[in-house]
Amino acid sequence: xxxxxxxxxxxxxxxxxxxxxxxxxxxxxxxxxxxxxxxxxxxxxxxxxxxxxxxxxxxxxxxxxxxxxxxxxxxxxxxxxxxxxxxxxxxxxxxxxxxxxxxxxxxxxxxxxxxxxxxxxxx
Numbered sequence: 404x405x406x407x408x409x410x411x412x413x414x415x416x417x418x419x420x421x422x423x424x425x426x427x428x429x430x431x432x433x434x435x436x437x438x439x440x441x442x443x444x445x446x447x448x449x450x451x452x453x454x455x456x457x458x459x460x461x462x463x464x465x466x467x468x469x470x471x472x473x474x475x476x477x478x479x480x481x482x483x484x485x486x487x488x489x490x491x492x493x494x495x496x497x498x499x500x501x502x503x504x505x506x507x508x509x510x511x512x513x514x515x516x517x518x519x520x521x522x523x524x525x526x
Contacts, residue, residue, distance in 0.1 A: 407516065411520060415524055415525070417489060426480060430477075437456065437473075441522075491525065500513035
C-alpha cells in the first residue's frame with residue numbers, strides 16, 4: 404500500500420506563487436507515475452500534471468502549461484508542483500495520485516490518492 408500526503412496549500416493573491424509537496428511512503432512498480440489533479444466546487448476532478456519517477460517524463464494540462472512545473476526528488480520520495488502566476492480559476496483542492504505507468508489524464512486509472520490540500524487564489 405502506498406500512502407500519499409500533500410502539503411503546501413494556502414491562500415495567495417492572483418499573480419502569486421505556491422509550491423505543493425506530495426510525500427510518498429514508498430516507490431513501487433505500482434506507483435511509477437505521480438500526478439496532480441484538482442477539483443473546484445461543483446466541478447469534476449481534472450488532471451493538472453504528471454511525472455514519472457524513473458526518467459522524469461512530464462505531462463501538463465493546457466491550462467497550466469508555462470505556469471506550473473512538476474518535479475520530483477527521488478531521494479526524498481517527494482513530488483512537487485510549483486505554481487506561478489496563479490489565477491482565481493486555479494482555486495481548488497489539489498490531490499496527489501499515483502499509477503503504475505503511462506501519464507494518462509484519466510483520473511479513474513490512478514490507483515493511489517492523497518487527502519488533498521486547498522489552494523485559494525484571491526483576485
